[in-house]
Amino acid sequence: xxxxxxxxxxxxxxxxxxxxxxxxxxxxxxxxxxxxxxxxxxxxxxxxxxxxxxxxxxxxxxxxxxxxxxxxxxxxxxxxxxxxxxxxxxxxxxxxxxxxxxxxxxxxxxxxxxxxxxxxxxxxxxxxxxxxxxxxxxxxxxxxxxxxxxxxxxxxxxxxxxxxxxxxxxxxxxxxxxxxxxxxxxxxxxxxxxxxxxxxxxxxxxxxxxxxxxxxxxxxxxxxxxxxxxxxxxxxx
Amino acid sequence: xxxxxxxxxxxxxxxxxxxxxxxxxxxxxxxxxxxxxxxxxxxxxxxxxxxxxxxxxxxxxxxxxxxxxxxxxxxxxxxxxxxxxxxxxxxxxxxxxxxxxxxxxxxxxxxxxxxxxxxxxxxxxxxxxxxxxxxxxxxxxxxxxxxxxxxxxxxxxxxxxxxxxxxxxxxxxxxxxxxxxxxxxxxxxxxxxxxxxxxxxxxxxxxxxxxxxxxxxxx
Numbered sequence: 001x002x003x004x005x006x007x008x009x010x011x012x013x014x015x016x017x018x019x020x021x022x023x024x025x026x027x028x029x030x031x032x033x034x035x036x037x038x039x040x041x042x043x044x045x046x047x048x049x050x051x052x053x054x055x056x057x058x059x060x061x062x063x064x065x066x067x068x069x070x071x072x073x074x075x076x077x078x079x080x081x082x083x084x085x086x087x088x089x090x091x092x093x094x095x096x097x098x099x100x101x102x103x104x105x106x107x108x109x110x111x112x113x114x115x116x117x118x119x120x121x122x123x124x125x126x127x128x129x130x131x132x133x134x135x136x137x138x139x140x141x142x143x144x145x146x147x148x149x150x151x152x153x154x155x156x157x158x159x160x161x162x163x164x165x166x167x168x169x170x171x172x173x174x175x176x177x178x179x180x181x182x183x184x185x186x187x188x189x190x191x192x193x194x195x196x197x198x199x200x201x202x203x204x205x206x207x208x209x210x211x212x213x214x215x216x217x218x219x220x221x222x223x224x225x226x227x228x229x230x231x232x233x234x235x236x237x
Numbered sequence: 238x239x240x241x242x243x244x245x246x247x248x249x250x251x252x253x254x255x256x257x258x259x260x261x262x263x264x265x266x267x268x269x270x271x272x273x274x275x276x277x278x279x280x281x282x283x284x285x286x287x288x289x290x291x292x293x294x295x296x297x298x299x300x301x302x303x304x305x306x307x308x309x310x311x312x313x314x315x316x317x318x319x320x321x322x323x324x325x326x327x328x329x330x331x332x333x334x335x336x337x338x339x340x341x342x343x344x345x346x347x348x349x350x351x352x353x354x355x356x357x358x359x360x361x362x363x364x365x366x367x368x369x370x371x372x373x374x375x376x377x378x379x380x381x382x383x384x385x386x387x388x389x390x391x392x393x394x395x396x397x398x399x400x401x402x403x404x405x406x407x408x409x410x411x412x413x414x415x416x417x418x419x420x421x422x423x424x425x426x427x428x429x430x431x432x433x434x435x436x437x438x439x440x441x442x443x444x445x446x447x448x449x450x451x452x453x454x455x456x
Binding site: 057 | 243246247248250251252254257258291293297298300301304306307311314317318319320321322323343345346347348350360362365388390391393395405407409411415418419420421422424448450451
């Protein structure tokens with residue numbers, strides 16, 4: 001409660017402090033910029049003589065560049081597209097930093113019966129096998145390690161049915177003779193081997209996380225504002 | 238204490254963002270849905286720059302008629318010593334008697350001039366039609382006046398409309414700023430449009446020319 005009250009008070013103070021004030025009209029400032037450029041030509045025109053055309057021209061903001069409106073929107077779209085393209089991230093293998101790690105084959109190409117391993121620990125306990133190749137085009141269906149019951153009915157996930165404790169639970173794990181895929185954790189820790197520490201995330205976001213979130217919101221708001229401004233351009237009849 | 242400081246910082250950032258987003262855009266950035274009438278500036282803040290007028294000599298008038306800058310005798314022009322900014326206009330009709338009204342629009346220099354009885358009483362920077370929606374040149378007559386017209390083609394407000402052609406080209410109040418263009422109409426600042434609307438009557442002559450004498454700006 002105290003925190004909420006304090007936050008509300010601070011918000012009120014912040015709004016009062018950052019209350020919007022008038023800011024310079026961008027249209028006027030833009031005009032001023034290039035009328036300064038025109039100013040030289042105005043002087044030269046006046047030197048030629050005070051004809052009526054010169055009188056008119058001296059008060060003109062200048063001729064409009066040809067096609068300024070038609071090309072403006074297209075250029076803007078291209079620029080936005082170019083800005084957005086480098087932000088597309090490709091999926092990176094989680095084993096990219098481990099020495100000697102083979103690339104993980106895509107899941108969709110695994111044949112049926114391939115055991116999957118816990119890649120973090122390198123152990124082979126409780127391997128999960130791909131029981132069915134799954135529907136074409138779709139991901140394979142993962143089963144816990146259990147003898148396949150009937151083999152049919154692809155697409156239905158069947159829980160392992162324990163009929164009787166005929167075997168000790170340890171022998172429930174099939175013995176796998178395939179050498180483990182991950183070799184790095186089994187080697188003695190070399191000096192240059194990167195140690196993969198598990199990332200511990202706290203359930204409560206840090207203030208920096210909040211700040212980044214708010215910064216993102218502000219950027220989205222800015223983009224929306226600019227988009228709204230740009231849409232005014234051709235609104236006039 | 239640490240959490241309180243964090244909450245304060247977060248609240249300040251939120252407040253700054255909210256205040257910044259609530260910041261009203263300037264009048265030249267109104268959205269099309271807002272009525273232009275609501276943003277009329279008070280008379281004390283009008284961007285008028287005209288103070289006096291200059292009379293044209295006979296030589297100047299002869300030269301103007303010969304070069305087809307003007308197509309009729311004009312006695313005086315408003316004296317404007319610096320280029321007008323977008324959104325600015327000049328208006329001075331004191332001591333000018335009644336007479337025929339003539340509107341001269343120059344697309345090349347992006348200017349409109351209003352003459353009454355041979356004297357220029359107002360001038361302003363305009364916006365005009367962009368590519369593929371070009372403003373026609375020629376001599377037109379005001380076909381209709383409509384104070385609160387709304388474009389049926391573009392669903393845009395056209396306050397103080399002076400209609401010129403049968404297909405909808407008109408002079409009306411608009412957002413006048415650099416880089417803007419219209420769908421063929423001639424846009425003038427709202428207050429200028431109001432004054433022009435008061436002066437113009439159906440049948441008044443409007444000449445639209447596209448002079449080439451002004452340098453194109455490079456910005």
